Amino acid sequence: MTVDGESPPAISTQVPPGVRCISCGYDLAGLDSSGRCPECGTAIAESVRGDGLAFADAGYLRTLGRGLRVIRVSVSAALLCWLGGSIGLLLISAAGVRIPSWGYDTAIGGLLLASCCLYVLGWWVATTSDPRDDSQGLPRSAIIARYGTIAIIAAVACMLVLGTWLANVRDVVRVVLLFGLIVQHAAGSLYLNQLAERVPSARATKMSRNAFTAVVTLATAWTIEAVLDALSISPPRGSSGTATVLRLAMSLLGLVMFIAGIVAIARQFTAAGIIRKDVLRFLASRAGANP
Ligand SMILES: [Zn+2]
Incomplete structure (x- = not known):
């Protein structure tokens, strides 16, 4: 062209x-x-x-750039929902305003669901196959990153509908959600890693690899926690030495999961941003070459 x-x-x-x-x-x-x-x-x-992205089809690059942008917007929106929801709740209770809790939950839940929809859309668009790979189909990481978003949005919708209702079912859905998030995020990071190598961008390659490592760390901590849980030593009670050590281990695992989760999200977000910027740069330089 x-x-x-x-x-x-x-x-x-x-x-x-x-x-x-x-x-x-x-x-x-x-x-x-x-x-x-x-x-x-x-x-x-x-x-x-x-197969450098600099030489890829322009239409494909535009689609890829758009997808990466929507992913970043959806992640920001979900984090804002979560943060804004918590702060809003604090403010409301501090001000003593009487708002029916279902109204508040519906509003925050609706916004969260909307950002999940954007997340699905973003990954769907960003994993559009490069026309040159059409005959080989999408790489496995792209397929998992793409369809994993469906599991995530289904689980989030389930959680919102269930609310505080049917605590047992809710616990199962929460496990499905965390599992879905881990698998989808790991696959998405691998896919971004492949794209980063096609830019090529050493920084985006490193960021996406870090995101993958962080999510694997999270999964490991979660597995250990689940094993301790299954051994029914959770929550460990009593004041014996073993119970204290176990309690400490459980809180440490929780902390590891929290930090790993933040690192995983931040690194993937950054990798997607770097790749998108380079994609836009390739498109701009091409527009300059073909006035
Ligand atoms: Zn051709």
Whole structure:
């Protein structure tokens, strides 16, 4: 999709196997690299340059940039809901205003659900497959990151509907939600890591790897907590030495989970931001080259 004049110098060689058209995914193996894709007319030289995002299809880059933006907006919105909800509740009780609690819960719950919808949309758009990979389908990390959001929004909706009702069911849903968040976040971080390597951006690669490590740490702490829980030594009572150590271990695990969760979210957020900025830069430089 380039103007003829600015294609790279045409050196006539045969396209090696495994190279697909960046615009339509057509298998270009064996064709003359100075020619054009027989399917869509894109200069073959563009597809031979490797799978760097700088050379990816412009339409794909625009979609990717949009998806990453929506993901970041949805994460900010969910955090604001959570923070704003807690602060608002404090203010309301401090001011002694009488607001029916169901009204307040519905408002915050509705906003939270809306940010979850944005999260689903963002991941759905950001994991749109690059046309050059069309024949191979989406990478596994992208599929899990994409469909994992459905499990998350279903669990959040369940929690909101249940409220303080049916405590047992609610506990199960909470486990499903945390599990869904961990798996989806880990897969999303791996997917961003692949994108970061295609930019390439050392910082985004590091950030996405850190996000993955943090979420694995969270999962490990959660598993240990669940094992202690299953051994029915939770909450450990009494004042014996063992009980004190166990109580300490449980609070430490809780703290590890909290910090790991924050780090995981922050690092993935940053990685998505860096990749998006680079994607926009590629698009801008292309717009400059093709006035
Ligand atoms: Zn093509």
